[in-house]
Amino acid sequence: MxxxxxxxxxxxxxxxxxxxxxxxxxxxxxxxxxxxxxxxxxxxxxxxxxxxxxxxxxxxxxxxxxxxxxxxxxxxxxxxxxxxxxxxxxxxxxDKDHCYFSCPTCKQMLRAPRGKGKIHVTCRNCGTVFEKKT
Ligand SMILES: [Zn+2]
Known part of the structure; x- marks a missing residue:
């Protein structure tokens, strides 16, 4: 009604x-x-x-x-x-399972699994490879 x-x-x-x-x-x-x-x-x-x-x-x-x-x-x-x-x-x-950070070159927001230690990250936007501790 x-x-x-x-x-x-x-x-x-x-x-x-x-x-x-x-x-x-x-x-x-x-x-x-x-x-x-x-x-x-x-x-x-x-x-x-x-x-x-x-x-x-x-x-x-x-x-x-x-x-x-x-x-x-x-x-x-x-x-x-x-x-x-x-x-x-x-x-x-x-999201407690991932850590978020931005690419140092293009500032694209990226995420990686948390607790994996030091990892090599390749930005999907610009292809920059850098190390990140997660
Ligand atoms: Zn980038």
Missing amino acids: IRNMLQRLMYGRYGCDALSLFLLGVYVVLYLISSLVRLQVFYILDLIGTALLLWGFFRILSRNYERRRAENAAFLRVAGPVIQWVKMRRCIHR
Whole structure:
């Protein structure tokens, strides 16, 4: 019943994307800051957060696909490298079986099994051979 209502509401709408999720995330952070710190100055954060939340919902419920896609593409051009870096850091943190390092020549990120001692590494990107202790 509720699922059908949501499906009918969202039919033809743009939906959620990276920019909308970012706006909702910023709203949550600003809301937490303004609710934890009860100073008069931080009410402006509440207003900014509410404006971002409304913008996020406007984007999700919008029917103008082209403008929303262009906005999201512009956002990803700016935030894409940061998002990639965060994903890589999370992957490195979770992977306990490999050690990660970058090629000294081309800075390509490489990985090797952990605990193998001193090994010769050949970069797949530029072919540089170098020693690495894992
Ligand atoms: Zn390389």
